[in-house]
Amino acid sequence: MSLRHALLGLLSERPASGYDLLKSFDTSLANVWPATQSQIYTELSKLADAGLISVTAEGPRGRKEYTLTDAGLAELRHWLTETKPQRNTRSEVLLRVFFLGVLTPEQARGYLTELIKLSEQAHENLRHLDESIDWDGDNLSVCGRITLEYGLRFNAMRREWAEWAVGQIR
Amino acid sequence: MSLRHALLGLLSERPASGYDLLKSFDTSLANVWPATQSQIYTELSKLADAGLISVTAEGPRGRKEYTLTDAGLAELRHWLTETKPQRNTRSEVLLRVFFLGVLTPEQARGYLTELIKLSEQAHENLRHLDESIDWDGDNLSVCGRITLEYGLRFNAMRREWAEWAVGQIR
DNA sequence: TAGTGACATGTCAAGAGTGGAAGGTAGAAT
DNA sequence: ATTCTACCTTCCACTCTTGACATGTCACTA
Structure with missing residues (x-):
């Protein structure tokens, strides 16, 4: 619901x-x-x-x-x-990573490299969005700011992780 | 599909x-x-x-x-x-954060504090899971390891973010 | 004036996902 | 001998989500 x-x-x-x-x-x-x-x-x-x-x-x-x-x-x-959130999150991106082993190492690294690019793009988009909004100080606005910061941190984390992962595939 | x-x-x-x-x-x-x-x-x-x-x-x-x-x-x-992943991710947890502004600051901070605890627990669970598995070196196993590392990093990121967010709510 | 694009809503079929009921077997413990 | 637990599958009714189709208004411009 x-x-x-x-x-x-x-x-x-x-x-x-x-x-x-x-x-x-x-x-x-x-x-x-x-x-x-x-x-x-x-x-x-x-x-x-x-x-x-x-x-x-x-x-x-x-x-x-x-x-x-x-x-x-x-x-x-x-x-x-x-009430508590019940639905577990679903991530098609991660699901694919889980099965990357059926591909050749080159293909797998290719996928992860794509992912790095996507994360960087998403990060940039959010950064621009962030700059274009003037956050007045009310509580609602604070929550919007917090949610956006989550996106920023999430994409940064994902990029670093994917960079690390590329190196793991032999 | x-x-x-x-x-x-x-x-x-x-x-x-x-x-x-x-x-x-x-x-x-x-x-x-x-x-x-x-x-x-x-x-x-x-x-x-x-x-x-x-x-x-x-x-x-x-x-x-x-x-x-x-x-x-x-x-x-x-x-x-x-094929490319198309579905955008859905996060009920984040959706709630987005609307935390309709609550009192104490209630909002309470929710985020809960989130910190959940993230820590999830992180611990994954750490134990990680230690209980002996990762042999095949490619499939590498992908399992990579996926688990994602979870670890994700939960760490989420905890730090939630800690930061608590401080944002006035 | 005819066309285009943003504005605006409604509906329907099909597919994906949830929750529970129902039924049955094998092995182990009491 | 009985009961309990883990194993194992099938089916159903429901809600949620997607994508497409259908319809129409208003403002601008070529």
Whole structure:
């Protein structure tokens, strides 16, 4: 049910339409909890039916602006404080590394070298994103900053690890 | 289609039954690509129908031992060399961090403190696992070692990051 | 005025993943 | 002899996720 809570979380920052939320999922949440358009619109309808969000404005092109209700905020807080993350993370990248042994050493090193490049690129992208945002000091913003820092550290770690791994393959 | 390839990968190491594979998913692949029993047995049937694996022995308790076929090995190699990982990673833990701003600073710090503990525990578990395995020098084993090292570094990174993050919340 | 691109939503089929029920065998311990 | 535990498979109902199709508005520009 994480998509549900991701939507509630985004709406806790400011009211938004499905289209706005879709953009958030494509940018800030892309590497945290990706979601597609169909999923978002479907879930928004359900959330509205459940009374956790409500339509507070209708704009020009059929645009519907949703706002978090009190019940929605309560549900979000409940999720954060009373439940634990259960899903284990899945990483297709790592899964591939696990089976690199069926390839020749050259092929395996090639894969890891690719990975180094990808990590560097991702790191650069995040660095630019970081610089383009002016983080005002509120609590929400602090959490965005913290999440971005995670990405930065993650990519740095991954690059160092992949460099080490290349040397391990004989 | 990653589950499919995870199964082919495990069977490339040695023939195994659904039950054996289930145990692999619960241990070595638990933090890479978790899968449930129903998923595994279903996929094994499909893989056998597709001729990528075949039943090579039937044991005592209805046990069926599957072996990778040549077609299966080819498919595994094709997946590793010709296709790219597409799925973005999903992290419920990080998603929660992103929305920690709706909580009080104490609650938010509490969550991050929990995370530090979890990371330390996970790190310890992996360290013990590492020590209990005697890594012989073949290529498959090297990849297992590399994957485990990733976990070690990942948890260390996560702990440091969470410690830093606690200090960021005012 | 016709076309393009950003804005905006809705729906559906198919595939992937979850959780549990159900059933059966073999070996070991009480 | 019985029970317990580990072994082992199959099936089902459900939710989540993906990708594609369908539809329409508004602003700009060639």
